[in-house]
Amino acid sequence: MRNRNQRSYWKWIWISIAAVIVVVAGFFIFFYSAQKPIRTDKETALARIDGKVDLKEQKDFYLYNGANGVYYVLTGKNSKGKNIIAWVPKSKKGTVVVKYAADGISKEDAIAKVKQEKNPVKILNVTLGMDKGVPIWEVSYLDKANNLNYYDLDFETGEWYRAIENL
Numbered sequence: 001m002r003n004r005n006q007r008s009y010w011k012w013i014w015i016s017i018a019a020v021i022v023v024v025a026g027f028f029i030f031f032y033s034a035q036k037p038i039r040t041d042k043e044t045a046l047a048r049i050d051g052k053v054d055l056k057e058q059k060d061f062y063l064y065n066g067a068n069g070v071y072y073v074l075t076g077k078n079s080k081g082k083n084i085i086a087w088v089p090k091s092k093k094g095t096v097v098v099k100y101a102a103d104g105i106s107k108e109d110a111i112a113k114v115k116q117e118k119n120p121v122k123i124l125n126v127t128l129g130m131d132k133g134v135p136i137w138e139v140s141y142l143d144k145a146n147n148l149n150y151y152d153l154d155f156e157t158g159e160w161y162r163a164i165e166n167l
Contacts, residue, residue: 041061041063041072041090042061042072042074044072044090045061045072045074045086045088046058046074048072048088048092048096049074049086049088049096052096053084053086053096053098054078054079054080054084055074055076055077055078055084055086056076056077056078056079057076057077058074058075058076059075059076059077060073060074060075060076061073061074061075062074062075062127062128062129063127064127064128064129064130064138066129066130066131066138067131068130068131068132069089069090069091069094070089070090070091071087071088071089071090071129071130072087072088072089072090073085073086073087073088073127073128073129073130074086074088075101075128082100082101082102083100083101083102084098084099084100084101085098085099085100085101085104085128085135086098087128087129087130087135089130097130097133097135099135099155099156103156104135104155104156104158105137105153105155105156105157105158107126107137109158110126110137110139110153110158111123111126111139113153113158114139114141114151114153117151117160118141118143118149118151119143119144120141120142120143120149121141121142121143121144121146122141122142123139123140123141124140124141124142124148125138125139125140126138126139126140127140128155129152131152131161131162134154134155134161135154135155135156136152136153136154136155136161136162137152137153137155138150138151138152139151139152139153143165143166145166147165147166147167148167149163149164149165149166149167150162150163150164150165150167151163
């Protein structure tokens, strides 16, 4: 009788382990599939600037969907080791804009400015973008009333560019 109970015990352990493996594998497959459009956009942006922009070491990728179109933004280092940013319009008609990161404010500076001026409860996202030819940092945040807000800063000057509030 004891032998039978031991087999049943091990059977349930193996079934439990198999169930956990299936759930974990399902999670990774779902996450990988969800990231595919972003990976495709990043590959498209890199292909568009290949041979045109000196981007040797790519670091960050931002996808900006603004009123004036979609931009892919790539950050990284050029062949001289300087940090650069490339704004690549999704539309092939647009012009690629490349700037040194040192010519503008950092992500941390953009967040600090929004915290100082708007006192957000929570910063949701910080993205590089382009609006009417002006490189911007777009900071989305929640205020005390739990409203969604967007605060855009001019990349080069760090000054207020546009705000969309109380959504």
